[in-house]
Each structure stands twice: as C-alpha cells, then as structure tokens.
Amino acid sequence: xxxxxxxxxxxxxxxxxxxxxxxxxxxxxxxxxxxxxxxxxxxxxxxxxxxxxxxxxxxxxxxxxxxxxxxxxxxxxxxxxxxxxxxxxxxxxxxxxxxxxxxxxxxxxxxxxxxxxxxxxxxxxxxxxxxxxxxxxxxxxxxxxxxxxxxxxxxxxxxxxxxxxxxxxxxxxxxxxxxxxxxxxxxxxxxxxxxxxxxxxxxxxxx
Numbered sequence: 001x002x003x004x005x006x007x008x009x010x011x012x013x014x015x016x017x018x019x020x021x022x023x024x025x026x027x028x029x030x031x032x033x034x035x036x037x038x039x040x041x042x043x044x045x046x047x048x049x050x051x052x053x054x055x056x057x058x059x060x061x062x063x064x065x066x067x068x069x070x071x072x073x074x075x076x077x078x079x080x081x082x083x084x085x086x087x088x089x090x091x092x093x094x095x096x097x098x099x100x101x102x103x104x105x106x107x108x109x110x111x112x113x114x115x116x117x118x119x120x121x122x123x124x125x126x127x128x129x130x131x132x133x134x135x136x137x138x139x140x141x142x143x144x145x146x147x148x149x150x151x152x153x154x155x156x157x158x159x160x161x162x163x164x165x166x167x168x169x170x171x172x173x174x175x176x177x178x179x180x181x182x183x184x185x186x187x188x189x190x191x192x193x194x195x196x197x198x199x200x201x202x203x204x205x206x207x
Contacts, residue, residue, distance in 0.1 A: 001030060001032060001155075001174060002077075002093075002155055004044060004075060005077060005094075006030055006031070006032060006033070007032060007033045007034070008031045009028060009029060010028070011029075012027045012028075012029070032090070032157060033090050033159075034079065034088055034090050035081060035082075035088030035090045036079065036081070036088060037085065039078070039079070039080035039081075040078075040080065041076060041078035041079065042076055043076040044074065045073070046072070046073040046074070047072055049070060050066055053066070053069060058103060059146065062144055064103070064144070064145075064146055067100065067102075068100070068148075069099070069100045069101075071098045071100065072095075072096070072097050073094070073095070074095055075092070075093050076092075077091060077093070077157075078090075082160070085163065087162050089159070089160050090161075091156070091157070091158050092157040093155070093156050095153065095154050096153040097151070097153075098152075099148060101149065102149050102182075102183065103144065103145070104143075104144070104145050104147045105143065105185075106128075106142075106185040107135075107140050107141070107142060107143070108125075108130075108132050108140070108141050108143045108185075109140065110132070110140065112139055113125075113139035114126065116139075127188060127189070128143070128185060128186055129143045129145070129185070131143065131145075143185070147183035149181065149182050149183060150179070150181040151178070151180050151181075152179045152180075153178040153179075155174070155175070155176045156174070156175050157172065157173070158173045159172040159173075167204055167205065167206055167207070168207065169202075169203070169205075170201075170203040170204075170205070171201070172200065172201045173198075173200045174198070175198055175199075176195065176197035178194070178196075179193075179194050179195075181193075
C-alpha cells in the first residue's frame, strides 16, 4: 500500500485479541483513505540522480567511474463523492522507476585456458566477459564491472464506500506490478524477478 493511501495505522506487539488469529511477533493494522463529500487529492515526486551523489568507496577502490543513478518515485490520489452523503470513491497510484548500477565480479577463463578445452565447454565459457585482470593463475582472470540494475513498479489502490442506514460497506482492491532485473557475470544472462500482487477486501461496519 502506498504511504499516500494510508489514513492511519496501529502496531500491536503483544497480547493482541483473538481476532488476529495465529499472528506471532506483532500485528500491523492499516486503514486506507476513503472519499468524502469534498473532492480531495495529492501529488508527490521523489527524485535522485547520480549528479548529486559521490562515488562509492568500492568503485573508487577499483578505479571505476561513478555509476549512473536514476530514481523516480511518484504518484497521486483523488477521492470524493459519487452520491453526496451516500457513496464515495478513492483511487491512489504510485510508480517507481529505478536505474542504478551494481558491481559485478567473478573469475573468468583466459585465452590460455580456452585453447585447452573441448569445443562444447569452450563455447559455453566464451559467454563470460573477455576483459579481466590477471591473477596468480595464468588460466583464470578476475573480472569486475558496473552493470545496470532495473526496478519498474506500479501500485494502485481503488476503494468505494457506501453508507447504508447504520452500515458502512467498503470495497477495496490493491494491485502491484513489479519487474526487477539484476545483472549476472554473463552480460547476456540477466535475472528477472516478476511480481504480480492482487488483494481485495469487502468490509461491513455497523455504526
């Protein structure tokens, strides 16, 4: 849930009631915002850029340039009446797009090793980087580079509240769509972690 969609929260560390079931360690209750008789909304943007950062200790030690960084986290929400004093809506969106480098290191074969291997093994190892720093072993080199890591995430929250006599009926739906991509030692082989999260709730509160 986006921070901008939270109305209030309560943290309980121990001795919570039976309604929380088999929870252990702690319980965090989050109440999301809802619409009112007045239209209201917010917009926000969080921004970072490598132009404002110093180089990291490890990049400096390895003689690598300051890696690029593009971090944009933004969103907004809108709530208001569908039918005054009866039906209300609320919608929230948050996006996060991060481009930052991480240092990739590992051992790679040298040409001296590749010439000694069978063709099938040599072909598999040729996918590894060809640039390296020599080591004490003439057959093995040490590779180090900065390579991009990506995180694309979109989160939405939709809520409708209906006041019916002494009851308040609320319907809420959350959706999260995230693709996280991480580099590996083989430049062409990147690890992708897709996440698709759906959550829906129906609540009836008697006044």
